[in-house]
Amino acid sequence: MRKTHLLLSALLFGATLTGAHADDQMLIKRGEYLSRAGDCIACHTAEHGGKPYAGGYEFPMPMGTIISSNITPSKDFGIGHYSEADFNRAVREGVAPDGTRLYPAMPYTEYSKITDEDMHALYVYFMQGVAPVDAHPGEHTELKFPFNLPGVMRVWNALFLNTEQFKPDSNVSAEVNRGHYLVDGLAHCTSCHTPRNDMLAVDNSKYLQGAVVGGWYAPNLTSDPISGIGGWSNQELVQYLKTGHVEGKAQAGGGMAEAVQNSFQHLSDDDLNAIATYLKTVKPVRNPQQSSPSYAVEKAKAETSWEKLEFPIPDNAAPERHDNLSNVDGASLYSSACAACHTMSGEGTADQRIPSLTRNSAVGAELANNVVMAISQGIHRESQGEIASMPAFSADAEHITSSLTPAQIAAVTNYVMGQFGKGDPQLTAQDVMQIQAGGGSSFLIRNAATLAWSGIGIGVAVLLIILIFITERRRKQR
Ligand code: HEC
Ligand code: HEC
Ligand code: HEC
Structure with missing residues (x-):
């Protein structure tokens, strides 16, 4: 009798264990998919054969070089010591556990939209599904004055970071909501296709209207049939995201080629269709100088002799x-x-x-x-x-x-x-x-140092805000 009982409980216990195990496996798989959608690997892997997620990818900026971190679960060199709350704060708010503010080369202003549920799957994946790499990513981020001041990113975040998670709109379909969530959040299309203001923050008043990134031009993705993607069929958009190539329309180079290769080609057809369906609902915005779509030139001008x-x-x-x-x-x-x-x-x-x-x-x-x-x-x-x-x-x-x-x-x-x-x-x-060279840099970068030194304009405004902020904090801490 007792034996049967033992056997039974062992069986039951075993069953719950495998159940938990299977749940974890599913979460890890889900987290892996989400990390692809977020293209974490592209920025967190050094060029020329760096280990996956071990960091060291360099972002040369006019204000210095920003270097991505090791985000493998290594306890000493990566994020192995992060709690889930630490992870959420770094990814969605750009704050490392020691309080350091991350530079927005890490797209936390987009990732702030990610839901708690998806963050949980991502955390489980990074802790259990990624191989730890016990090595520093090499150099550290070192920026020029005034961007190296500890208060700068605090002020920037206070001005430009919206930490609200994505809220579905009950007036549109689940598919449109899904597409919206991906475009603004994990897949961060907005970080390249929406222009940035003089302070380098994504300017949502020009949502998806096209922007220059690293010399390349990420075109207008609003639903306008002339300046945007209104003339593309959903199937063409899906094919472009999956393969980077639609004959007779466009092909993906630069950052778009990397995003297709590392991220979008791995997304499910449902998600890609959701993105296409959502883009078709984005308010059309036309460039008044443009009279026909960029892909609509049918014939060569004249034969060259x-x-x-x-x-x-x-x-x-x-x-x-x-x-x-x-x-x-x-x-x-x-x-x-x-x-x-x-x-x-x-x-x-x-x-x-x-x-x-x-x-x-x-x-x-x-x-x-x-x-x-x-x-x-x-x-x-x-x-x-x-x-x-x-x-x-x-x-x-x-x-x-x-x-x-x-x-x-x-x-x-x-x-x-x-x-x-x-x-x-x-x-x-x-x-x-x-x-x-990247096509015109922002006013902030071009002028920050000079303005800050010479004491006029925006540089001083920024420094003033920082000073007020720091004094306030000191006052509160006392
Ligand atoms: C466009 C490039 C880019 C993408 C995409 C990106 N990151 Fe980052 N990430 C960075 C950079 C650059 C830093 C370092 C910023 C700094 O030093 O201020 C960073 C820092 C981090 C940190 C802080 C680590 C620490 O303590 O120093 C975490 C955690 C992180 N990223 C997780 C992720 C996850 C998870 C994803 C995908 C969902 C992701 N990143 C996608 C560029 C990127
Ligand atoms: C070895 C063959 C080869 C040569 C040489 C070549 N191209 Fe290309 N070109 C390609 C391929 C392949 C693609 C991309 C197809 C794709 O993305 O699916 C391409 C794409 C392009 C594009 C589209 C770029 C974009 O971002 O959408 C342009 C424009 C172009 N080539 C112009 C040129 C010019 C101008 C030259 C000469 C200076 C040139 N190509 C030389 C093979 C070549
Ligand atoms: C890292 C920057 C980057 C990200 C992220 C990005 N794009 Fe792009 N995208 C570009 C660039 C640059 C081009 C131009 C490529 C070329 O012509 O070679 C482009 C081209 C396109 C085109 C072709 C438009 C045309 O008129 O030729 C579409 C469609 C597109 N992107 C959709 C998206 C969607 C949807 C997302 C998010 C799921 C996205 N992109 C994310 C940089 C980016």
Whole structure:
């Protein structure tokens, strides 16, 4: 009798244990999925073979270099000592357990929308599903004055951080709410596609209206059929997020290529459809200067008469052989550096996944950024088992096959956009260098140090707020 009882309780106990175990496994899986949706790995893994989540990814900013942290569960080097509350505070409010304020290179202003339930799954995944890496991510973040002052981020957060979690809107469908939650929160589309104000905070009055990030232009994603994605079908949007490529419309380069590769291609079809459905409900905003969608250029302008090229076709110079500096003829540069893939007529070859340059949102755009950046940095993307690869042509690019000077990049961009887009943007070498350098920096970064030192304007305002804040705190602590 007693034996049976023992046996029974052992069985029952075992059953609860496996039950708990299975629950944990499910939570870990869920957390892993959410971490993909949030693309934590992209920023928390060093380039060139860093260990997953071990940190060390560098963000060169005009105010210094920000370096991502080790977020593996290592007790000494990572976040192994974090309680769940610590984790929530770091991810949603940008405050580390020791009180240090994180810089908003970590998108906590978007992650603040994440629900408690999802935060719990993420925590369980990071504690139990990620291998600890016992090593420092290398350098520490070191910023220039005044950004290195401890109070700066406190003030910034007080001004710009909204710690409200996402609240579903009962007037719209569950699918639209799901899409909204992902776009504003975990998938943080807003952090690239919404412009930032002079203080580097996402400016929600220009929600998803398009912004320059690191030289690339993240286009308008509002539902406007001319300036936004109103003319895309949901299925095209899903395909773009999954593969980074929609023939006759657009392809993903720069940060979008990384996001597709690391994050969006792994999202479920339901989630991708929810994102597309939500984007279609975003209030349309049109650029008044624009009269047709960027992908809607049907035909090349005129046939280039290749026999009449003024310059001989250059031998594609290796970086150390800048012997073609004098050739700034766009058409001949195109024929030597680009036509082998995109063909002389610019049609590309669909079977080899070389895109046409007409019906191409980068070439038909109002801004030349994405053409300049694609030429300068190339395109490197792997998704759904397919590789998209265009070589980089800038002399300081990594995967360089042949190099073009800024003047040559300007010339070939002017040719490509004149021929296959909406018109010659008349870029100069100077414009190209500015785009390559990240395209105009914010007022705050350009002027903070000078203003703070010389005692006028915003710099002083910021310092004053900090001083008031610190004095207040001291007063309260006494
Ligand atoms: C766009 C880049 C980016 C993404 C995406 C990102 N992080 Fe971060 N994260 C950073 C940077 C940079 C820092 C360091 C900031 C600093 O030093 O002020 C950081 C810091 C942190 C910290 C603080 C660690 C510490 O104590 O120093 C945690 C925790 C963290 N991230 C978790 C996450 C999680 C979880 C995700 C995904 C849901 C994520 N991060 C996605 C860039 C990113
Ligand atoms: C790290 C920055 C970044 C993030 C995050 C990001 N994007 Fe992008 N996105 C870009 C850039 C840059 C481009 C332009 C790529 C190109 O043309 O090569 C782009 C292009 C696009 C395009 C093509 C638009 C066109 O007219 O060609 C769509 C659609 C898009 N993104 C949707 C999204 C959605 C939806 C999300 C979130 C789920 C998102 N993006 C997140 C940077 C980003
Ligand atoms: C080795 C073949 C190859 C060469 C050479 C090449 N490209 Fe590309 N190009 C590609 C591929 C592949 C893609 C991306 C396809 C994708 O993303 O699915 C691409 C994409 C582009 C895009 C779209 C960029 C974006 O962000 O959407 C432009 C514009 C472009 N190429 C212009 C050029 C120009 C100009 C040259 C010459 C300076 C050139 N390409 C040379 C293969 C090439």
